[in-house]
Amino acid sequence: MRQAFIVEFSKLVRSRVGKIGATVLIAGVSLVCVAMYLGAHSGDPQVVAKLGSIDPTTWFGFFNMAIQVTGTGGLLGFGVVLAWQFAREFSDGTITGLFALPVSRMQIAFAKLAAFSLWATLVSILLVATLTLVAFGLQLSGDIGTGVFREFLLCLMSILVALPVALVATLGRSILAGVGAVIGLVVVAQIAVIMGAGGWYTLAAPALWAISEGEKASPLQLSLLFPVAGVFIVLTGWVWRTLQLDR
Amino acid sequence: MTSKNPQIRIAAQEVTRQFANGSGVFAADLKVHAGEIVALIGLNGAGKTTLMKLLLGMLKPDSGNVEINGRNISSMPAADWKVVGHVIEYPLAYPELTVRQNLQLVSRLRDSNDPHGTDVIIKELSLGMYADRGVRSLSLGNRQRVGLASALMHHPEVVVLDEPTNSLDPAGVIALRDALHRCVARGAGVLVSSHHLDEVSRLANRILVMNGGRIIGQLPPGEANLEHAFFELVRQDDEERNKS
Numbered sequence: 046m047r048q049a050f051i052v053e054f055s056k057l058v059r060s061r062v063g064k065i066g067a068t069v070l071i072a073g074v075s076l077v078c079v080a081m082y083l084g085a086h087s088g089d090p091q092v093v094a095k096l097g098s099i100d101p102t103t104w105f106g107f108f109n110m111a112i113q114v115t116g117t118g119g120l121l122g123f124g125v126v127l128a129w130q131f132a133r134e135f136s137d138g139t140i141t142g143l144f145a146l147p148v149s150r151m152q153i154a155f156a157k158l159a160a161f162s163l164w165a166t167l168v169s170i171l172l173v174a175t176l177t178l179v180a181f182g183l184q185l186s187g188d189i190g191t192g193v194f195r196e197f198l199l200c201l202m203s204i205l206v207a208l209p210v211a212l213v214a215t216l217g218r219s220i221l222a223g224v225g226a227v228i229g230l231v232v233v234a235q236i237a238v239i240m241g242a243g244g245w246y247t248l249a250a251p252a253l254w255a256i257s258e259g260e261k262a263s264p265l266q267l268s269l270l271f272p273v274a275g276v277f278i279v280l281t282g283w284v285w286r287t288l289q290l291d292r
Numbered sequence: 293m294t295s296k297n298p299q300i301r302i303a304a305q306e307v308t309r310q311f312a313n314g315s316g317v318f319a320a321d322l323k324v325h326a327g328e329i330v331a332l333i334g335l336n337g338a339g340k341t342t343l344m345k346l347l348l349g350m351l352k353p354d355s356g357n358v359e360i361n362g363r364n365i366s367s368m369p370a371a372d373w374k375v376v377g378h379v380i381e382y383p384l385a386y387p388e389l390t391v392r393q394n395l396q397l398v399s400r401l402r403d404s405n406d407p408h409g410t411d412v413i414i415k416e417l418s419l420g421m422y423a424d425r426g427v428r429s430l431s432l433g434n435r436q437r438v439g440l441a442s443a444l445m446h447h448p449e450v451v452v453l454d455e456p457t458n459s460l461d462p463a464g465v466i467a468l469r470d471a472l473h474r475c476v477a478r479g480a481g482v483l484v485s486s487h488h489l490d491e492v493s494r495l496a497n498r499i500l501v502m503n504g505g506r507i508i509g510q511l512p513p514g515e516a517n518l519e520h521a522f523f524e525l526v527r528q529d530d531e532e533r534n535k536s
Contacts, residue, residue, distance in 0.1 A: 048400040048401060048403065049400075049401065051397075051400060052397045052400055052401055055389075055393070055397060056386055056388065056389070056397070059388050059389060059393070060388040061388060137382070137386070137387070138381055138382025139382060139384050139385075139386065141345075141350060141378075141379075141380040141381050141382060141384075142378075142379070142380075142382075142383070142384025142398075142439070142442070143384075143401075144348055144349055144350045144378075144380075145348040145349060145350075145373045145376045145378055145452075146370070146373050146401050146402060147370055147371045147372075147373050147374040147401075147402065147403040148370060148401050148403070149370040152370075289350065289351050289352055290345055290350040290351060291311070291351055
């Protein structure tokens with residue numbers, strides 16, 4: 046398992062997808078927040094109207110905005126990278142080389158998930174560090190508050206939220222299937238929130254929790270994320286274990 | 293029936309796997325002994341790759357057994373696959389990594405203890421000038437060499453190669469032939485599939501002919517008119533199957 050993890054992590058961090066994914070997530074979220082700050086700072090009425098009650102010139106508002114962007118953007122970014130990580134073995138044809146090895150395919154699948162989780166955690170740390178540095182640079186007003194903490198926890202929970210994508214990418218054997226699953230997760234989360242079931246829709250609970258400062262998702266609702274993620278981890282491992290190259 | 297003879301590297305007994313469209317592999321019996329190279333030849337769709345996938349656990353047979361070094365693969369622990377090296381359809385070579393990085397990572401996956409394995413195989417397959425280049429920038433032939441290197445670098449006892457000379461230039465074919473002869477000299481059993489009858493004739497100790505998912509016969513290597521003998525065997529088999 047250790048060897049498989051080293052292999053999978055090396056592949057991910059050296060890949061263009063891993064590098065571009067990390068850059069887009071960190072730079073993308075930061076630039077959107079800076080753009081909104083500049084818009085609000087200049088008093089542009091259109092931007093101010095779009096922001097509503099959020100004031101990105103304060104620590105609280107700046108990080109609330111980052112949380113809103115990360116709620117969707119983080120899941121999209123993590124999900125696309127995870128979809129590629131699993132589906133590329135089928136699209137590149139390298140899956141045949143992952144059979145008949147002293148490392149089982151279930152171990153390879155778990156190693157992929159572990160490598161993805163480590164990569165995404167590192168990206169999360171860099172994203173929060175970048176946002177914090179930017180916030181200091183912009184000399185935001187007010188107290189630092191819980192925004193940094195909520196943003197970081199949302200990033201970490203987004204890793205778990207993205208895990209079903211690995212299963213779909215494997216079953217579909219294509220990156221497109223995985224990307225479709227990511228989009229599906231985002232769309233269903235939006236619908237669940239609109240319908241009022243957001244907190245109980247486990248995969249939407251982290252974003253709802255972070256945005257509402259814990260009001261719209263209880264600790265119980267949040268904790269359901271762990272068994273749900275566990276089920277998808279086990280299912281993904283099982284599918285890799287029983288995989289046959291029959292199509 | 294089980295073969296406990298360790299000198300039999302690969303044994304397939306009555307292996308059948310049929311796909312929904314009716315194609316597949318039917319009642320395939322095959323043995324590859326230590327120190328021999330067996331070639332599988334057949335037209336496109338004859339079932340060569342499917343049979344190799346069955347031998348390597350990529351497909352489960354509907355019936356029949358496959359054994360590697362006398363152990364049934366359906367109950368074999370993952371660690372026992374350590375003795376196998378293979379390339380099926382595509383080489384295990386990741387474009388984002390250099391040749392050396394690819395081989396080092398595969399060495400980890402194959403649990404190879406040879407610290408010099410990467411350098412040795414790079415030299416044996418003449419990959420030295422490409423060793424620190426990304427696989428993305430290599431020609432198809434050199435990617436194939438990387439795949440072959442990753443299959444052979446850990447001195448496997450069982451080698452299964454599907455169309456290994458595809459995309460290789462003549463120098464690559466000779467390098468592969470030499471590498472396979474070194475493998476069998478160490479006691480490996482080698483199974484290769486190929487379309488190149490001349491190459492197979494030079495390389496193999498035995499030549500098995502597949503047609504319509506069945507192993508229909510055997511041809512002597514070195515025969516002057518191997519191509520004619522092959523097509524005659526296939527024609528006879530087609531006629532017999534059309535009658536029934």
